[in-house]
Amino acid sequence: MFCQNCGKPVLVGASKCASCGSAIGFPAPPPPPDDDIDRIAENLKRAAKELAQSAAQLSKRLSVEAESAAKNPGASAKRAAGRVAKELDDLSKEVDRVLQNL
């Protein structure tokens, strides 16, 4: 590297220029441009995974509900619909939570 004051070469790690004595400013470390992107990508991957898990759980529960509603049509269908609505509500809350954590 070179002295920013006089332009003479200085030893790596030197705190002062041997020629002019001015303090050597260490060049700022290059910003890690990929860091944020990696972090965001990691968060998105995790969020997608959580959503996929939630969706898988939901569809499993929905198929159980559908099965039980098929066995007991009538009154239970209404209850099942209510539970399904609640499951969907829970999932949308889960989605909100995941998105807020991004």
Ligand SMILES: [Zn+2]
């Ligand atoms: Zn110098």
